[in-house]
Amino acid sequence: VPKEIRWIPATTQGRVERRLVQQGDMVTPDTVILELSNPDVQQASIEAESQLKGAEAQLANLRIQLKNQLLAQQAAAATVQADFSQAKLQAESDAQLAAQGLIGELTMKLSRVRADELATRNEIEQKRLSSAADASQAQLTVQQAEVDRLRGLYRLRQSQVSSLKVRAGVKGVLQQIAIDVGQQVAPGTNLARVSDPSNLKAELRIAETQAKDILINQKATVDTRNGVIPGHVVR
Numbered sequence: 001v002p003k004e005i006r007w008i009p010a011t012t013q014g015r016v017e018r019r020l021v022q023q024g025d026m027v028t029p030d031t032v033i034l035e036l037s038n039p040d041v042q043q044a045s046i047e048a049e050s051q052l053k054g055a056e057a058q059l060a061n062l063r064i065q066l067k068n069q070l071l072a073q074q075a076a077a078a079t080v081q082a083d084f085s086q087a088k089l090q091a092e093s094d095a096q097l098a099a100q101g102l103i104g105e106l107t108m109k110l111s112r113v114r115a116d117e118l119a120t121r122n123e124i125e126q127k128r129l130s131s132a133a134d135a136s137q138a139q140l141t142v143q144q145a146e147v148d149r150l151r152g153l154y155r156l157r158q159s160q161v162s163s164l165k166v167r168a169g170v171k172g173v174l175q176q177i178a179i180d181v182g183q184q185v186a187p188g189t190n191l192a193r194v195s196d197p198s199n200l201k202a203e204l205r206i207a208e209t210q211a212k213d214i215l216i217n218q219k220a221t222v223d224t225r226n227g228v229i230p231g232h233v234v235r
Contacts, residue, residue, distance in 0.1 A: 001195075001200065001201060002196050002197060002199065002200055002201075003199045003200060003201045004170075004172075004196045004199060005175070005193060005195045006169065006193070006194050006195070007192075007193050008166060008167075008168065008169060008190070008191050008194065009187075009189060009190055010036070010163075010166070010185045010186065010187055010188065010189045010191055011160075011163040011187055012036070012038060012041055012187060013038060013041075013184075013186050013187055014036030014037055014038040014041070014164055014184075014185060015036060015037050015038070015182065015183070015184050016034055016035075016036055016179055016180065016181050016182060016183050016185065017035045017036060017181065018035040018181065019034055019177060019181060020032050020034065020035065021174055023174055023176060023177060024173065024174065025174050026172070026173055026174075027168040027170075027171070027172060027173070027174050027194060028168065028171050029167065029168055029169050029170055029171060030167055030168075031167060031168045032165045032166065032167055033167065033168055033174065033177070034165075034166040034177070034179075034191060035164065035165055035166070036166065037164065038164060041157070041160045041161055042161055044157050044160070045157035045158055045160065045161045047157075048153050048154040048157040048158075049157075051150050051153070051154075052147070052150040052151055052153075052154045055143070055146050055147045058143060059140070059147050062139060062140065062143050063140065066136040066139060066140065069132065069136070070132055073128065073129050073132045074129060077125040077128070080118065080121050081122050081126075083121075084115070084118035084119055084121070084122040087111070087114045087115040087117075087118045088115045088119070090115070091108075091111040091112045091114070091115040093111075094107055094108040094112075095108055095111075095112070166192070168192075168194050169194070170194055172194045172195050172197060173197050174192060174193075174194055175193045175194065175195050176192060176193040177191070177192045178193070179191055201234070202220075202222045202229075202231065215233065216233055216234070217233060217234075218232060218233040219231075219232055220233060
């Protein structure tokens with residue numbers, strides 16, 4: 001008998017629609033043995049794909065919106081910075097002119113106040129710009145996590161749809177199909193059995209009165225009616 005026998009279970013609930021191979025046929029890991037149907041599983045896959053595409057579209061739209069907002073914030077910060085630089089230069093110039101008596105002290109003080117005000121506004125705008133960048137990244141991270149979650153769900157639904165085509169999973173001979181066309185099966189139900197005919201062992205039935213004399217690694221010869229094969233007890 002084969003050393004390796006593999007039962008193929010149903011991983012998704014469904015109804016058996018077709019048997020594509022017969023007992024005794026050689027199969028490969030990709031050979032489709034049975035086809036099941038389950039409208040709920042197929043509909044869930046379609047809905048999961050739709051949700052994923054919607055979330056990806058939202059992520060793309062959010063990227064554009066946040067990029068535009070950040071550009072607007074950068075423009076505002078650049079304007080304030082330019083005004084501050086200009087006011088600073090004006091204050092320095094007025095200070096020199098006031099020292100030479102060419103302008104009044106009040107004009108110099110007004111220039112200095114203007115420069116100090118814009119210095120404060122420039123510092124605030126730089127902080128707002130940094131905060132806007134961090135907030136944008138946080139929003140993108142949240143939306144990306146949602147996309148990843150829905151992508152995982154879609155892959156799960158796809159795998160459930162794929163499992164409606166029951167494949168052998170191993171190379172060997174189809175020994176048995178345990179269900180009939182039209183039958184409803186639940187997850188975990190054994191559907192078919194595949195064995196590897198190239199790797200065999202002998203199973204011998206020993207009388208109970210003689211079982212005590214059998215030891216592991218004991219030498220044995222097996223008469224296959226087509227020759228005698230040397231062996232040893234493994235179990």
